[in-house]
Amino acid sequence: MKNLLAAVALIAGAGMFANTASADGLALAKKSGCLACHAIDKKIVGPAWKDVSDRYKGKNAKAELITKVKAGGKGNWTEVTRGVPMPPYSPRVSDANIEKLVDFILAL
Numbered sequence: 001m002k003n004l005l006a007a008v009a010l011i012a013g014a015g016m017f018a019n020t021a022s023a024d025g026l027a028l029a030k031k032s033g034c035l036a037c038h039a040i041d042k043k044i045v046g047p048a049w050k051d052v053s054d055r056y057k058g059k060n061a062k063a064e065l066i067t068k069v070k071a072g073g074k075g076n077w078t079e080v081t082r083g084v085p086m087p088p089y090s091p092r093v094s095d096a097n098i099e100k101l102v103d104f105i106l107a108l
């Protein structure tokens, strides 16, 4: 199963089956509880993920965003959220799934 997931991630990374990958990303976000506060293209409690992607795309921010999802925090979107913090997700969401979620968001 792990190998299969790795293969799927590789294929998705290559840009093939991108729709399947984003459907998986969205399903994982839903399952993980992210969609209570986030949507792809509008602010809910947290910033729209499309805006997150636009801000960080090409800036090598993946590790920083993974840390933020794991540990939570605030301060990067205060103008959007008025200072509401993002809750910590580690360990209730696995490291592997947090990485998948961040990849999904950055690819939007």
Ligand code: HEC
Pocket: 029, 032, 033, 034, 035, 036, 037, 038, 045, 046, 047, 052, 065, 068, 069, 073, 074, 075, 076, 077, 078, 081, 084, 085, 086, 087, 089, 093, 101, 102, 105
């Ligand atoms: C209780 C509401 C809430 C939930 C649930 C939530 N978030 Fe957030 N999220 C926020 C807020 C608020 C911010 C803005 C934080 C800031 O200002 O730095 C944020 C910011 C982010 C950012 C941008 C971080 C940055 O520093 O720019 C990412 C990526 C993100 N969330 C991903 C996720 C993922 C993935 C999940 C599910 C595992 C999730 N969020 C669940 C409220 C939430």
